[in-house]
Amino acid sequence: MKLRRVLLAVALVALHAWLISILAGGPADPFDGGGASSGAAQTVHNFPDARDLPPAGWTGPVFHLSQSYPQSLPASGNEPWLQYDFRTQTVDYLGAILGYALDGNVAVDFQGQSNAVRTWYHAPWLHANALKGREFIHGLTRERDSPASSLAPTQTRPAENWAVSMYNPPGGYVLGQVWANRDAPDPTHARFPVGTVAFKLIFTTATVAEVPLLKNDLEWQADIDRATDAGPRPTLRLLQVDVAVRDSRADATTGWVFGTFVYDGNAPGATVWDRLIPLGAMWGNDPEQLGTKGRLTETVINPAARGLVQHLGYEGRLNGPIDNPASSCLSCHSMAQVASDLSQPTLPSVPPAGASSATLAQYFRNIPAGTPFTAGDESLDYSLQLQNGIANWAQATGVRFPPPAGPRGIEPRMLTPSEGVRITPIGR
Numbered sequence: 001m002k003l004r005r006v007l008l009a010v011a012l013v014a015l016h017a018w019l020i021s022i023l024a025g026g027p028a029d030p031f032d033g034g035g036a037s038s039g040a041a042q043t044v045h046n047f048p049d050a051r052d053l054p055p056a057g058w059t060g061p062v063f064h065l066s067q068s069y070p071q072s073l074p075a076s077g078n079e080p081w082l083q084y085d086f087r088t089q090t091v092d093y094l095g096a097i098l099g100y101a102l103d104g105n106v107a108v109d110f111q112g113q114s115n116a117v118r119t120w121y122h123a124p125w126l127h128a129n130a131l132k133g134r135e136f137i138h139g140l141t142r143e144r145d146s147p148a149s150s151l152a153p154t155q156t157r158p159a160e161n162w163a164v165s166m167y168n169p170p171g172g173y174v175l176g177q178v179w180a181n182r183d184a185p186d187p188t189h190a191r192f193p194v195g196t197v198a199f200k201l202i203f204t205t206a207t208v209a210e211v212p213l214l215k216n217d218l219e220w221q222a223d224i225d226r227a228t229d230a231g232p233r234p235t236l237r238l239l240q241v242d243v244a245v246r247d248s249r250a251d252a253t254t255g256w257v258f259g260t261f262v263y264d265g266n267a268p269g270a271t272v273w274d275r276l277i278p279l280g281a282m283w284g285n286d287p288e289q290l291g292t293k294g295r296l297t298e299t300v301i302n303p304a305a306r307g308l309v310q311h312l313g314y315e316g317r318l319n320g321p322i323d324n325p326a327s328s329c330l331s332c333h334s335m336a337q338v339a340s341d342l343s344q345p346t347l348p349s350v351p352p353a354g355a356s357s358a359t360l361a362q363y364f365r366n367i368p369a370g371t372p373f374t375a376g377d378e379s380l381d382y383s384l385q386l387q388n389g390i391a392n393w394a395q396a397t398g399v400r401f402p403p404p405a406g407p408r409g410i411e412p413r414m415l416t417p418s419e420g421v422r423i424t425p426i427g428r
């Protein structure tokens, strides 16, 4: 009798533990997220979707991180931009890239994992930042604020800008490789293959009264004030769309073509997407033209769009309306790197006012794809989302946990702090 009761108790305890482990989905982990799980042959990364969960009673859209990264390098597929020379047919090249980025994404409101044409992927670890981390409605992260008058002469107060980016399948493959072991990101895998495309939708809190070009625009609600009720959230308007393309025809400079579009509510197009006007492209920083006032040969600005913006980048290099006029797309992105010692502080992303010509020459170099800005550091191949994701991961976890076995087996962790984590995310 007694023995039977003991056996029954043991069996019940075992059953209970087994049920709990199933319900909990494996061993408890304080940094486990709530992301959608992935298909059979794929690693379940389960990075968190956003900084906050939607509140009870929320009925609006909810952002899910697209993180079922391809496990082998996908075929490049249709690459319509290759028909055009970005130097001489810049507007057509940019139009082909924009069409590719929008293809299938407009229909699903930019939920990349639901795109019927091709899946698009998000970089992980952009949630974990108190001020700038991903909000839960559209996955927007906070970008540089726009000072008064920087978007239009009628803009009387600063505006906040928030954005979301996605990578195409070759880019998603690289994101998955860098983060294959989610407790030990490996920057040596940050080498984007030719054909990688990333794009970014940038929204602003500026109103139509302040910036008249924003009329008849795409409006998204975003949880930028971090409210806790289920009521409406602030409305943001699409202002700028950025693209980055790994194109081998640019290998003599940086290997990348960066381009940007501005929204013009007065343009004749039928849809918001038709009213996005290409502002320009750049594939190098024109290091030979620093301080010369000479004609740039590695930036092309679309003359038809020049009047839509209040400024460009440094000495006319490409930058968008929300960007800092003292920088350029490629110079800032050429700094995407991480020191293997996470105690190294992150370099500033824009040269200081009055920077020496030596500093400017460093900042506006043409750095080939996959080459670090600082000799000895690990390049992140122009991806600042990889850089900020790693910085957030290091800050939030303190790199405390030993890396568990990843798909490639147990590897030594490449990135460790010697004297505490000093790496920080950078702004734009």
Ligand code: HEC
Pocket: 123, 126, 141, 142, 163, 165, 198, 199, 200, 242, 243, 244, 258, 259, 260, 318, 319, 320, 323, 324, 327, 328, 329, 330, 332, 333, 349, 350, 382, 383, 384, 385, 386, 388, 426, 427, 428
């Ligand atoms: C001074 C720095 C800076 C400048 C200038 C800048 N960016 Fe970025 N960019 C960033 C940062 C930081 C991120 C990552 C943060 C985020 O997305 O939340 C980023 C992200 C991106 C991404 C997403 C892919 C990735 O991981 O890097 C694209 C695409 C992009 N920028 C394109 C552009 C284009 C095009 C321009 C010029 C019109 C530009 N950027 C100018 C700092 C900059």
